[in-house]
Amino acid sequence: MNQIIETLLAHRSIRKLQDKPLTKEQIELIVTSAQAASTSSYVQAYSIIGITDPAKKKKLAELSGNQSYVEKNGHFFVFCGDLHRHEMAGAMENKEVVDSIESTEKFMVMLIDAALAAQNAAIAAESLGLGICYIGGIRNQLDEVCELLKTPKRVIPLFGMAVGYPEKLTDQKPRLPLANIYHENEYEQDEAVYQQQLEEYNKVISRYYHERTKGKREDTWTCQMAGTFEKQSRMYMHEFINKHGLNLK
Structure with missing residues (x-):
């Protein structure tokens, strides 16, 4: 087994991270690794916002359900689906691109591109001895998150990633067979x-x-999942995405 596979198989979410900033070199290496991920037709339909302002991190932690590790970590990344620059590209080249941008297909491309980039970033961080935790809680109150991060139309914050030096390693949860x-x-x-x-x-x-x-x-897994799906969380999402000019057709 090689070192890359060992890193992949050793993954676990780390929710106790030291409040010690990552270096500029570490941040750039993680982002550059994210950019090296596969992307559909060279579209690169994502952006990454690094949060260094303590007040913004504190507010994001509140909006994410008061998750302390959103505020206390080495660096907090927000991965966004981004078709804003593609609308700009259309205007620059005098091409009609809005119908395509508003399609479900391009919305899916945006989501997939962002997820692939994020997983590359996660693996890069873990290979450096850092811990990571994905944060879906930023979707709890996306209007407020968008206002805080000043994201334009066609840009959707999808999830966060807390990265830092592990304070405590947790056990790995067994995956499905x-x-x-x-x-x-x-x-x-x-x-x-x-x-x-x-x-x-x-x-x-x-x-x-x-x-x-x-x-x-x-707990059993099926009991957890049935409870999770019975709860119907973030049911405003379809309307929110349409409001931002995405997944309309």
């Missing part, structure tokens, strides 16, 4: 097989929580 994720030639249609795999995984997860909490918690 490979057979439940990887399908060969066609999707597994036998729901009895699928359910059996999930039941086995529930036992693994329940054991993980039991050991980690000394018996105080024994």
